[in-house]
Amino acid sequence: MHIVVGKRKHLQMQRKEELSHNIRYISKVPVKLVMDTDFLKVHPEDSLTTLIENLKGEETSAVVVDEKNRLLGFITMKDLLHFFSPPRRYSIVGLGLLKRYTLNRASRVEDIMVTKPITIHIDDNLGHAIKLMIETGKHHLPVVDGEKHVHGILEVKDIIRLIRIVSV
DSSP states (O other): OOOOOOHHHHHHHHHHHHHHHHHHHHHTSBHHHHSBSSOOEEOTTSBHHHHHHHOOTTOOEEEEEOTTOBEEEEEEHHHHHHTTSOOOTTOOOOHHHHHHTTOOTTOBGGGTOBSSOOOEETTOBHHHHHHHHHHHOOSEEEEEOTTOBEEEEEEHHHHHHHHHHHHO
């Protein structure tokens, strides 16, 4: 039996095969080749004003580190916005909520940072990173080594950039 496939369908099938191969290739690429090594670092005692002033251009997150460049926390634009959103109509006002809405110029990074961020190890590959991002819904992952030293940030946009390059 011989199956006749039109030219368009044949090209679509060929393109799908190439894309499938590219995706398998991408999943094996080491995180350290794709991560952003030029990222914003802040310290817990820095003011929120300093943080906001330093979030420029494409930066949508900041890594909170100690004096030895070890990860202490992480902040994304979304985390920052949560602290400036008004309370819900029927919120139960507790001490934590009151503290949250009293942020001012004296407020510090440690007041809003995520203290246990989801991270990726520098020796992991993109397949693991993509799976982690999908499972957790996170778009930014600090890249750390075994001693929690920060080497970079892996963002969805970095992965998409690689997919564009490989797919052309």
